[in-house]
Amino acid sequence: MSKQPNEWKRFDTKSPPRRQNLFLMPVTWVVARVYCWLHREKFKRERMEGLRPPYLLLLNHNCFYDYASMTMALMPHRPSYIVSVDGFHGFTTILKLLGGIGKRKFTNDVYLIRQLLRIKQNGDVIVMYPEARYSLIGTRALIPEAVGKLAKLLKIPVVTVNMSGHHQTMPFWSQKDRFLPVGETLIQQLFTSEEVKSLSVSEINAGIREALEYDDWAWQQENQVCIDLPTRAEGFHEVLYQCPHCLHEYTTRTKGAIIYCEHCQKEWELTQYGEFRALAGETEFPHPPDWYEWQRDNVRREVEEGTYYLQTPVLIDALPDSRKFIPLGEGTLTHSKDGFLMKWSYLGEDYTLEKSVNEMYSCHIEIHFHLRQMSCIDLSTLDDTYFVYPLSPQVNVTKIALATEELYKYYVGNVETGERSPYYLSQNK
Incomplete structure (x- = not known):
């Protein structure tokens, strides 16, 4: 029971x-x-x-x-x-x-x-x-x-x-x-x-x-380390979710050594030596981390302009102990300048989990996690860990992770140095 x-x-x-x-x-x-x-x-x-x-x-x-x-x-x-x-x-x-x-x-x-x-x-x-x-x-x-x-x-x-x-x-x-x-x-x-x-x-x-x-x-x-695996790029779209050519989000896919955009059809090869090469036209980001940081810059812009907002239906699993995941069913997840807000019902009771921006300087994510083989984020309290699987195709967990970091930087400050942000200082004079 x-x-x-x-x-x-x-x-x-x-x-x-x-x-x-x-x-x-x-x-x-x-x-x-x-x-x-x-x-x-x-x-x-x-x-x-x-x-x-x-x-x-x-x-x-x-x-x-x-x-x-x-x-x-x-x-x-x-x-x-x-x-x-x-x-x-x-x-x-x-x-x-x-x-x-x-x-x-x-x-x-x-x-x-x-x-x-x-x-x-x-x-x-x-x-x-x-x-x-x-x-x-x-x-x-x-x-x-x-x-x-x-x-x-x-x-x-x-x-x-x-x-x-x-x-x-x-x-x-x-x-x-x-x-x-x-x-x-x-x-x-x-x-x-x-x-x-x-x-x-x-x-x-x-x-x-x-x-x-x-x-x-x-x-x-x-070091000219050659990685000639024919499937060397497969899965990379989980992290590089935005097309640098047409700027659409969540339209990148991978097959073999190729990452491509379903919207504009542009393709890039991940070469044997770890660089991107466009199969036609300009190569926007030969160095893979530059593509990732470009996405971060775009998320930062949304945060600074006050336009970052995410709401999606989710599946939720709880892990109160390490021995067994407990399926909690569906709920809703909201992520914004107010932090995370998750709501769900379980055994006839309604539950809410709130995590303010200043509680999380970063967010742990997983790709194709465990039995569900779905991408998720995890949100924890001192007593419970919740694995949260977005159900909307217009959501990417990498963007959620980037947004968590950028929200903290903008509203709280630099977690590495302890320096407070201008916004934080203006609100706490």
């Missing part, structure tokens, strides 16, 4: 962190070595001599394969990982044995700080992906100012791991591992504990952002 939401069992995000099982550590090393060997990955270490836990390990994030590189980077030290609650789905027991700590994405969880301090006390490695999601386009996503504040609070060394080419082997918009060679991974002790104590939060954050800067498309082009 179905239960009301107040009766659901929920994931315990408050329990003390569990140390990684010592018997499983060599298993993770073997699995990681095999994966890295298959991808011909090499590692370079700087300032790592004599470093012992506890320390804070920060990595850029493109795909599932990152976890193998992360394991190689911290061997033979014992880690604890911050993992989203949905990441535990289907792997709850094993991830807890491996030292996983559950957190709901883009929420402010004070209990997480207590858990991280406990990991430090245990003498283990704290592992974080500060971008908090896979990169949508193979370049660095936002790293919030809070990361530098956390480093100051922990007062332990900061180590960064910058992986190259991972987006090319397993793109977000495909999520199929192509088992291609990847670039050299740089592991460096960015700051000693003494340096963390002496530097300001802004200096620490600037160093972290610089150390984790990357562009996997530029890496491919500079």
